[in-house]
Amino acid sequence: QVQLVESGGGLVQAGGSLRLSCAASGRTFSTYAMGWFRQAPGKEREAVAAISWSGGRTYYLDSVKGRFVISRDNAKNTVYLQMNSLKPEDTAVYYCAASPFTLRAPIKGTDFSSWGQGTQVTVSS
Numbered sequence: 001q002v003q004l005v006e007s008g009g010g011l012v013q014a015g016g017s018l019r020l021s022c023a024a025s026g027r028t029f030s031t032y033a034m035g036w037f038r039q040a041p042g043k044e045r046e047a048v049a050a051i052s053w054s055g056g057r058t059y060y061l062d063s064v065k066g067r068f069v070i071s072r073d074n075a076k077n078t079v080y081l082q083m084n085s086l087k088p089e090d091t092a093v094y095y096c097a098a099s100p101f102t103l104r105a106p107i108k109g110t111d112f113s114s115w116g117q118g119t120q121v122t123v124s125s
Contacts, residue, residue: 002026002114004096009119012086016123020081022096022116030074033103035059035112036081038092038121047107048094049081059107064090086123093118 008020020036035050049070050059058070067086072079079096097112104111 002029002032002098004098004114004116006094006096006116006119009094009121011122011124014086014088014123014125016086017082017084018086018121020083020094020096020119020121022079022081024077024079024098026077029077029098032098032100032114034070034072034079035097035099035107036070036079037095037097037109037112038090039095040092043092045095045109047109050099050103050107051079052103057103059103059105083121086121088123088125090121091123092121094121 003025006022033052036048037045038048039045048061051070055072067084069082095118096116098114099112101111
């Protein structure tokens with residue numbers, strides 16, 4: 001298991017950008033697929049983006065394609081989510097998660113064994 005700590009959330013106007021970071025502890029970070037999920041009030045959690053252990057494969061929720069980019073730096077034990085052209089509907093708590101399994105679609109939260117505490121992203125109109 002890895003311990004995950006997210007940072008980078010905040011309040012931004014529509015059209016703005018934020019970069020979320022997720023720092024992982026443990027020497028096995030590079031063996032985990034990583035994902036970003038979000039949950040808005042009254043809505044189910046959804047997978048936003050995911051990346052394979054090598055970074056060679058990525059997955060994106062349709063509504064964020066072309067706006068969000070997931071990346072990872074295994075030397076720094078960190079995964080990032082660059083969010084551009086933010087919209088009010090992107091407002092949610094964003095969670096970082098780690099999966100010991102090979103990345104596969106559809107991305108399911110049940111495949112992820114470690115979760116961060118979440119960081120709030122609020123996009124004002």
